[in-house]
Amino acid sequence: MLLDGKALSNKIKDEIKSKTKNYLIKPTLAVIQIGNDEASNIYIRTKAKACEYVGINFIHTKFEEEALEQEIINKIIELNNDPYVNGILIQLPIPSKFNQYKLLNLINKDKDVDGLTNINMGMLFKGNNNLIPCTPNGIIKLLEEYNIDLKGKHAVVVGRSNLVGKPLSMLLLQKDATVTICHSKTEHLDYFTKQADILISAVGKKDLITKEMVKENAVVIDVGMNRVDGKLYGDVNYDEIKDIASYITPVPGGVGPMTVAMLLYNVLRNYEKNL
Amino acid sequence: MLLDGKALSNKIKDEIKSKTKNYLIKPTLAVIQIGNDEASNIYIRTKAKACEYVGINFIHTKFEEEALEQEIINKIIELNNDPYVNGILIQLPIPSKFNQYKLLNLINKDKDVDGLTNINMGMLFKGNNNLIPCTPNGIIKLLEEYNIDLKGKHAVVVGRSNLVGKPLSMLLLQKDATVTICHSKTEHLDYFTKQADILISAVGKKDLITKEMVKENAVVIDVGMNRVDGKLYGDVNYDEIKDIASYITPVPGGVGPMTVAMLLYNVLRNYEKNL
Numbered sequence: 001m002l003l004d005g006k007a008l009s010n011k012i013k014d015e016i017k018s019k020t021k022n023y024l025i026k027p028t029l030a031v032i033q034i035g036n037d038e039a040s041n042i043y044i045r046t047k048a049k050a051c052e053y054v055g056i057n058f059i060h061t062k063f064e065e066e067a068l069e070q071e072i073i074n075k076i077i078e079l080n081n082d083p084y085v086n087g088i089l090i091q092l093p094i095p096s097k098f099n100q101y102k103l104l105n106l107i108n109k110d111k112d113v114d115g116l117t118n119i120n121m122g123m124l125f126k127g128n129n130n131l132i133p134c135t136p137n138g139i140i141k142l143l144e145e146y147n148i149d150l151k152g153k154h155a156v157v158v159g160r161s162n163l164v165g166k167p168l169s170m171l172l173l174q175k176d177a178t179v180t181i182c183h184s185k186t187e188h189l190d191y192f193t194k195q196a197d198i199l200i201s202a203v204g205k206k207d208l209i210t211k212e213m214v215k216e217n218a219v220v221i222d223v224g225m226n227r228v229d230g231k232l233y234g235d236v237n238y239d240e241i242k243d244i245a246s247y248i249t250p251v252p253g254g255v256g257p258m259t260v261a262m263l264l265y266n267v268l269r270n271y272e273k274n275l
Numbered sequence: 276m277l278l279d280g281k282a283l284s285n286k287i288k289d290e291i292k293s294k295t296k297n298y299l300i301k302p303t304l305a306v307i308q309i310g311n312d313e314a315s316n317i318y319i320r321t322k323a324k325a326c327e328y329v330g331i332n333f334i335h336t337k338f339e340e341e342a343l344e345q346e347i348i349n350k351i352i353e354l355n356n357d358p359y360v361n362g363i364l365i366q367l368p369i370p371s372k373f374n375q376y377k378l379l380n381l382i383n384k385d386k387d388v389d390g391l392t393n394i395n396m397g398m399l400f401k402g403n404n405n406l407i408p409c410t411p412n413g414i415i416k417l418l419e420e421y422n423i424d425l426k427g428k429h430a431v432v433v434g435r436s437n438l439v440g441k442p443l444s445m446l447l448l449q450k451d452a453t454v455t456i457c458h459s460k461t462e463h464l465d466y467f468t469k470q471a472d473i474l475i476s477a478v479g480k481k482d483l484i485t486k487e488m489v490k491e492n493a494v495v496i497d498v499g500m501n502r503v504d505g506k507l508y509g510d511v512n513y514d515e516i517k518d519i520a521s522y523i524t525p526v527p528g529g530v531g532p533m534t535v536a537m538l539l540y541n542v543l544r545n546y547e548k549n550l
Contacts, residue, residue: 029375122397152462162401176460187427
């Protein structure tokens with residue numbers, strides 16, 4: 001059975017839209033871009049369009065790669081202090097000459113809609129969630145939508161990134177799953193993936209997960225976004241696995257749309273907290 | 276083979292002592308106690324003695340259970356601002372009428388020698404370690420001392436506390452182990468423990484881990500501290516397992532002494548950072 005992230009994300013967006021309709025002052029998301037990365041341009045356009053659709057103001061501040069760090073810092077402080085700004089994100093990646101870590105952590109924890117500041121990561125880690133990174137949050141929402149119970153289930157997460165693998169592991173743990181975290185140094189990856197009741201791959205490698213690696217009736221979540229010859233593939237060999245899995249996310253149309261929906265959700269959450 | 280935490284902690288303490296000997300101004304640890312919990316009194320005396328031994332000043336501030344929250348907050352701020360204080364900890368547990376979470380997070384991240392503030396937890400989570408909780412840090416040091424390689428090994432952590440299970444899982448992951456986190460809602464705990472190359476139990480339940488649950492030649496780390504009829508027991512049935520495991524920590528004399536040693540280590544680290 002398909003885990004339809006597209007459909008759920010549309011549902012969430014429509015819920016947000018129906019709320020913002022009633023607000024005279026609209027929620028606002030501020031996106032900071034540094035440099036001119038082509039993929040970033042696309043992602044930012046997608047976010048702008050989604051904001052427009054749901055009735056969230058979108059402020060896009062673009063700095064040249066030659067910008068001074070202090071200019072960017074000043075902008076973050078300005079946005080932190082602006083009561084009309086409900087969410088701030090720095091579009092990643094940023095040029096390597098900038099200290100991404102430092103800039104990210106300047107964002108006020110209650111406007112950090114990507115959930116990537118130390119303090120929000122720490123709160124998630126301790127089980128006292130504030131703002132949660134959008135992709136893992138979207139995955140949990142998708143599992144909830146299909147009433148997939150996680151309690152006591154064995155969830156195997158492949159990938160240990162700060163953006164997906166680690167925060168997702170914490171969320172699965174909060175849902176009482178037994179969680180195994182695998183990564184590039186894991187020996188015999190298939191030994192672990194074959195045990196999974198819930199298998200999540202967040203690596204970025206086409207055909208990493210083949211049918212021999214999946215248990216009958218497993219729930220398979222594919223976070224991979226691999227562009228090959230202009231076509232988008234996940235980490236999971238979908239055609240091989242769709243008949244083995246009980247549930248599976250397609251790529252595209254699975255986890256991807258959920259990420260943007262959860263970003264909008266985080267912006268609205270901050271806005272409504274201040275009503 | 277025994278993982279001798281007592282011996283290693285003595286070695287670390289002697290190293291710290293040999294350093295503080297050369298410092299005219301000694302490092303300082305401030306401990307805040309609220310109420311009069313008997314176990315806390317004992318733990319604080321142990322820490323005071325250890326500080327005395329290694330040449331670290333020990334400031335003990337004890338508040339009555341009737342104290343006002345603001346008095347405690349003022350004390351934390353005072354200690355944060357005192358350049359001669361290198362470490363601050365609040366002895367847990369504190370009476371439930373106080374907001375432990377709020378008080379802990381007032382401690383300056385660079386004096387938070389227990390590593391329990393949101394920000395230090397977040398930094399650990401993201402792999403950008405600042406101050407690390409003492410028990411998990413002590414376990415890693417103990418494994419390092421015996422040259423136990425973690426890369427690609429399957430580490431199974433039983434217990435998901437903020438004090439031990441979760442931070443330890445992150446440290447094991449940083450050492451490139453494949454990590455499974457089990458807990459009270461895990462079904463068939465033995466199914467997981469039997470897979471472990473490195474098995475860590477941090478639950479607090481005597482005889483939780485029996486010989487049927489341990490793989491031949493596993494490394495077994497016992498974080499349990501269970502007092503029964505005045506005697507201290509771990510989570511692991513030591514007598515049953517000592518001949519199966521390749522390495523095992525005794526209780527007492529394993530992980531326990533390492534915790535205090537790492538506290539002193541954190542205080543010295545902060546002191547030397549400001550030299």
